[in-house]
Amino acid sequence: MRAVSHELRTPVARIRFGMEMLAEEDDYEYRLQQVEQIDKDIEALNTLIDEIMTYAKLEQGTPSLDFEKIILFEVLDQVVIETEALKTQKEIELKAPPINVIVEAERRYLHRVVQNLVGNAVRYCDNKVIVSGGINDKGLAYVRVEDDGAGVPEEERQRIFEAFARLDDSRTRASGGYGLGLSIVSRIAYWFGGTIEVDQSPVLGGARFTMSWPVQSFNKSKKKTSILKDGMES
Numbered sequence: 001m002r003a004v005s006h007e008l009r010t011p012v013a014r015i016r017f018g019m020e021m022l023a024e025e026d027d028y029e030y031r032l033q034q035v036e037q038i039d040k041d042i043e044a045l046n047t048l049i050d051e052i053m054t055y056a057k058l059e060q061g062t063p064s065l066d067f068e069k070i071i072l073f074e075v076l077d078q079v080v081i082e083t084e085a086l087k088t089q090k091e092i093e094l095k096a097p098p099i100n101v102i103v104e105a106e107r108r109y110l111h112r113v114v115q116n117l118v119g120n121a122v123r124y125c126d127n128k129v130i131v132s133g134g135i136n137d138k139g140l141a142y143v144r145v146e147d148d149g150a151g152v153p154e155e156e157r158q159r160i161f162e163a164f165a166r167l168d169d170s171r172t173r174a175s176g177g178y179g180l181g182l183s184i185v186s187r188i189a190y191w192f193g194g195t196i197e198v199d200q201s202p203v204l205g206g207a208r209f210t211m212s213w214p215v216q217s218f219n220k221s222k223k224k225t226s227i228l229k230d231g232m233e234s
Helices: 002-024 028-059 072-084 107-124 169-175 181-191 220-233
Strands: 068-071 091-095 102-105 128-135 140-147 195-200 207-214
Touching: 002 028, 028 181, 068 072, 068 107, 072 091, 072 107, 072 128, 072 140, 102 107, 102 140, 102 207, 107 128, 107 140, 107 181, 107 207, 181 195, 181 207
Parallel strands: 091 128
Antiparallel strands: 068 102, 128 140, 140 207, 195 207
C-alpha cells in the first residue's frame, strides 16, 4: 500500500501544481503546455490504476481464463505493429514463428505479456529489440523479448519480478515504469502453468526475457474426465 500510495501521489502532485500554474499564468502558450502536461499525468494515473487492478486480479484468487487455440505469429506481430506506431525511435525486429505454430492461451493475457515485455525492452534498450516465439525442444510454447541495453544483474533476476521492484529508481521513474509490468507477466505465466525467466541475450548482449508454458492448456475438469473414462475402460 505504501508503494501504491507513493505512485499515485506523484502524478496527483504534478496535476495540483499544474492547476496552480494555470490559475496564475496569462501566457496562452504556457497555459497550453500546462494543460498538455496535466493530460499526460491523468493518462499516467489511468495506466497505473489499470496496472494495479490487473495485478490484483492475477494475485488473488483464480482469474477467469478463456484458453483458445491461437496463431502465435498474430499476437507477436500485433504487438510489434502497435509498438512501432508509438514512434519510439527504436528498432524492433520480429523473428516470426511459422504461421502454422498454434498454441493454447488466453489471448488477452498473452497479448499483455508480449506488450509488457516489449515495452520494458524499449525503455531500457540502446537501439534494438528482438521479439520471437515458437515451440522449444521441450515441447513448450514460448515468447521471447531481448534487447541491447545494460541487462539485468544476475543477483537481481528474481527480484525484478516482484511488484514495485526497482533496480534503478531514477531510471525507472524517468522512463515511465511503475514496477508492475514484469510482476504482471510473472503472474500470467503462473496461471498459464508456465515460467518467466531473464538472462543475458547472446545476440544483443542486454536482457533476454522468456516466458514458456504448455502448448496445450492444463484443465483439471478434463483430467478428471479422462481418469474416469480410463477407469471405466479398464
